[in-house]
Amino acid sequence: MPRHEPERTCIVTREANSPAGLIRFVLGPDRQVVPDLKHKLPGRGVWVTARSTMVDEAVKRRLFSRAFKMEAKASETLSQDIERMLREDLRQGLALANKAGCVITGFQKVESAVTDKPIVALIHAAEAAEDGRRKLANPLRKRLGEAISSFPVIQVLSIDELDLALGRSHVIHAALVAGAGSDGFLNRWHRYRTYCGFEANPSGLGNETGEPTILKPAGTEAE
Numbered sequence: 602m603p604r605h606e607p608e609r610t611c612i613v614t615r616e617a618n619s620p621a622g623l624i625r626f627v628l629g630p631d632r633q634v635v636p637d638l639k640h641k642l643p644g645r646g647v648w649v650t651a652r653s654t655m656v657d658e659a660v661k662r663r664l665f666s667r668a669f670k671m672e673a674k675a676s677e678t679l680s681q682d683i684e685r686m687l688r689e690d691l692r693q694g695l696a697l698a699n700k701a702g703c704v705i706t707g708f709q710k711v712e713s714a715v716t717d718k719p720i721v722a723l724i725h726a727a728e729a730a731e732d733g734r735r736k737l738a739n740p741l742r743k744r745l746g747e748a749i750s751s752f753p754v755i756q757v758l759s760i761d762e763l764d765l766a767l768g769r770s771h772v773i774h775a776a777l778v779a780g781a782g783s784d785g786f787l788n789r790w791h792r793y794r795t796y797c798g799f800e801a802n803p804s805g806l807g808n809e810t811g812e813p814t815i816l817k818p819a820g821t822e823a824e
Contacts, residue, residue, distance in 0.1 A: 609648040612668045613655045623648040624656070624683065626665065634665050634675040636683050638690070645669070651796050656680040687793045692758065694789035695724075695766040701782025704767060706775045708733065714776040715740045722753040722777040722787060726760040729773050737774060755790055757799075 608617040609625075625637040627644040637646060647668040649659050657680045659665060665673035676682065698704050704724075705714045714720050715737060723741070725734055734756075742749055763772040777783045 611650045611655065612647050612664045613658050613662075614650055616650075618650070620648070622651055624651045628669055628671075628673060632672055632674050634673050634679065636679070636686065638683075638686060651792065652798060653680040653684060653796055654798065656683060684793075684797060687789075687796055688757075691786075691789045691793050692762055692766040694786040695758075695763075696768075698777060698780075698782035698786040699767050701780055703778045703780040703782040703786075704775055705778060706767060706769060706772050708737075708774050711774045711776045712737060712740065714778070716744065718776065719779040720776045721779050721783050722755055722790075724758070724763070724775040724777060725754065725756040726763055726773045727756055727758060728760055729756065733774060753787065753790065757793075 606620045609620050609623055610617045611623060620640060625640045625642075625646040625648055626634050627637050627642045627646050629635045635642065640646075647665065649655050660675045660677060660679050663675075665675045695704070705711055705718070705720075711723070715723070723737060725737075738754075741752070745752055758766070760771060760773060763775065764770055767775070777786065
């Protein structure tokens with residue numbers, strides 16, 4: 602059974618929640634506020650709801666000093682620094698999913714996977730042309746129908762970032778196949794999306810707010 606962690610209180614909202622929905626902070630040797638995204642750094646920690654706006658509020662109101670009961674140096678760019686860390690974690694999650702054999706790349710292979718594979722997400726480079734996105738969206742709509750509203754379509758990473766994560770050149774479109782590696786990547790995506798305040802997928806395919814829809818191979822779906 603998963604280890605149960607007691608709830609923690611956000612220093613901004615004063616609401617108690619699961620640690621999974623908060624970011625832990627500790628003080629470095631120079632009393633600099635340090636984000637502890639994995640909740641493993643030594644020392645006393647304080648917690649902030651995992652949204653960039655909440656981190657900005659904590660910095661603006663000098664709530665870290667109040668919570669630590671001593672001077673705490675919080676950078677004005679702290680929320681942006683955390684976003685970069687979460688984005689790097691997202692790329693690492695994609696690299697791990699790729700190593701686990703859960704990533705399909707290449708337009709034709711992705712188009713085929715939309716029809717025949719148990720995929721859980723589509724990934725487009727941020728620079729991907731609208732025409733390519735639309736050509737992949739059409740068979741996805743045919744297969745999912747109304748369930749498309751909960752299907753993740755992720756398009757925040759650049760071509761360079763996708764190339765770096767996947768060890769390939771000029772990756773524009775990818776499909777994520779169901780598996781342990783894809784679960785880890787999607788967990789990271791949900792965390793990054795929530796932190797940044799993304800409420801809807803800009804492609805209009807879905808709002809990405811629910812559990813991912815798994816597409817079963819052709820011939821296994823109910824008529």
